[in-house]
Amino acid sequence: MTEEIIIAGFGGQGVLSMGKILCYSGVMEGKEVSWMPSYGPEMRGGTANVTVIISDERISSPILNTYDTAIILNQQSMDKFEKTVKPGGMLIYDGNGITRHPERKDITIYRVDAAEEAARMKSNKVFNMIVLGGFLKIKPLLKMENVHRGLEKSLPERYHHLISLNEEAIKRGMEIIQEVYQPA
Amino acid sequence: MGELRLMKGNEAVAEAAIRAGADGYFGYPITPQSEVMEYLMAEKPHERTGMVVLQAESELAAINMVYGGAACGKKVMTSSSSPGISLMQEGISYIAGAELPCLLVNVVRGGPGLGTIQPAQSDYFQSVKGGGHGDYRLITLAPASVQEMSDFVRLGFELAFKYRNPAMILSDGAIGQMMEKVELFDPVPRSKEILPWATTGKTPDRERNIITSLDLDPKRQEDFNLKLQKKYREIEEKEVRFEKIQCDDAEYLFVAYGTSSRVVQKAVQLARSRGIRVGLFRPITLWPFPSKEIFAMTEQVKGILSVEMSAGQMVEDIRLAVKGKIKVDYYGRMGGIIPTPDEVVEMLEKKIIGG
Structure with a gap:
């Protein structure tokens, strides 16, 4: 198993930390992982993205130009990364702020309205965990107990009291994700 | 099995330095390697092992602090990225000329000049052909993973002390910034050994130790160069890795x-x-x-x-x-x-x- 993922959105949405939690959970499950962020001026321009690879085998290139899964959290990222999903792959997006919805006919498309759900949960900070939950529902690559351990490892101890809230958000994401398009 | 962590390449260098028993790190911030010093500052190794971590006023100051620490026989290092490493070349040549061990880390970014902060491998010539003046060589290790960023800190120090020669880890912005799983090696305490060549203060039972790269006598300077070249041939014979x-x-x-x-x-x-x-x-x-x-x-x-x-x-x-x-x-x-x-x-x- 090798899953090649791009997570892309605005800086501040928790794109990089979502990738980190996914990777740490992978480490806890005994997988090989890599986390390759965009850095520097790109980030200061307001967009952030990270390439995450989770695999049973030694990972070759940590830098990719096509992906099994694209998790897209703003319009700029939709414009940039919709075309990079491998045929037969999948795209997950949050509809909030999206003016041009995905149009590909050779990939499966899911929508997870995490921004809306985070507002309902009265915590903007769990936005990225709702998205992560949606992803893990469609691709159950990792056991929830390892996601829990991944959260423990990723978050500084002073935030450990928030782990249960994060897990609640992951569960909400699993419930609200919807299939939008499935190729024939 | 050692402790498993998910770390950036730059963080792995910093953690490995503490674990390898380094005595001192001297540096000056530059993207894409600033996490090395950030991590060390946050970890405060001085409180645990006594390792000194110091932000110098410039790259020139940092490399000369390394020169001084190395002259005392201490396990010292610096890290920087391309333009910063260029600034250090005079000091690197002096360290090689004085036959001192130290570890240098270059997290390469694109050049020439200030170039870009994105990854590149355009400092190959600078590292392996000698970016400073004179007939010297740097043992140059090229990590391809975050694991090797950690492992090569230990290896780099080992080789540097074995041959009394500076060793360079030639990495790049991608490996510095990416996170992977790392198995950390077990920490070793800082060495208390006083090396026979180190300038630690003369004692009555031995001659003065002199550390210098200057010798104005042509015959002695040529003999010294021949000795250096002999050492380099030995390294070429024994230390090739691939x-x-x-x-x-x-x-x-x-x-x-x-x-x-x-x-x-x-x-x-x-x-x-x-x-x-x-x-x-x-x-x-x-x-x-x-x-x-x-x-x-x-x-x-x-x-x-x-x-x-x-x-x-x-x-x-x-x-x-x-x-x-x-x-x-x-x-x-x-x-x-x-x-x-x-x-x-x-x-x-x-x-x-x-x-």
Whole structure:
């Protein structure tokens, strides 16, 4: 198993930390992982993205130009990364702020309205965990107990009291994700 | 099994320095390697091991602090990125000329000049041919993973002390910034040993120790250079390191190090799925360069493509190693762009197989 993922959105949405939690959970499950962020001026321009690879085998290139899964959290990222999903792959997006919805006919498309759900949960900070939950529902690559351990490892101890809230958000994401398009 | 962590390459360097029992780190911030000092400052190793971590006022100050610490026989290091390493060249030449051990880490970004903060491999010449003046060499290690960023800190210090010569970890912005799983080695305490050559204050039972790179007597200066060269030949004999991936049945060969070698591993898979039997030769020591081992591959392969994030620097050493026996060409990207596996396979087909 090798899953090649791009997570892309605005800086501040928790794109990089979502990738980190996914990777740490992978480490806890005994997988090989890599986390390759965009850095520097790109980030200061307001967009952030990270390439995450989770695999049973030694990972070759940590830098990719096509992906099994694209998790897209703003319009700029939709414009940039919709075309990079491998045929037969999948795209997950949050509809909030999206003016041009995905149009590909050779990939499966899911929508997870995490921004809306985070507002309902009265915590903007769990936005990225709702998205992560949606992803893990469609691709159950990792056991929830390892996601829990991944959260423990990723978050500084002073935030450990928030782990249960994060897990609640992951569960909400699993419930609200919807299939939008499935190729024939 | 050692402790498993998910870390950035830069953080792994910092953690490994503490665990290797380093006495001091002196640096000046520059993207994309600032996490090395940030991590050390946050960890405050001085409170645990006594290791000094100091932000100097400039790169020049940092490398001269390394020079001073090394002269006292201490395990000292610095890290920087391309423009900062250029500023340090005078000090590096002096350290090599004074035969002192130390560890230098270059997390390379694109150049020339201030260039870009994105990853590149365009400091190959600077590291392996001598960026400073005089006939000296740097032991140059090229990590291709976060794991090796950690492991090569320990190895770099070992080699530096074994040969009393500066060692360089030549990394790049991609490996510095990316996170991977690292198995950390168990910490060793800082050494209390007083090395016989170190300038630690004269005691009645021995002569004065003098650390200098200056000798105005031509005969003595030439003798010293000959001694250095003898040491370099010994290092070339004993310390070559490399990895061969899918080379057993290879008809063609990629040579790549660091981040490029990761991209090329994917290119090898891609090419083999199209029926091209190609392997990867990954130099781990860039100096000493695995010339003999690359020459040996000419018995087996029809052509070599060097893949680098530069205008083609290592390809010169490959050509020297191959002695014109087979075709050698280069493909690379610059300015912070990382080549893609598809591009690399296309160039193998165009420049080596078809060419």
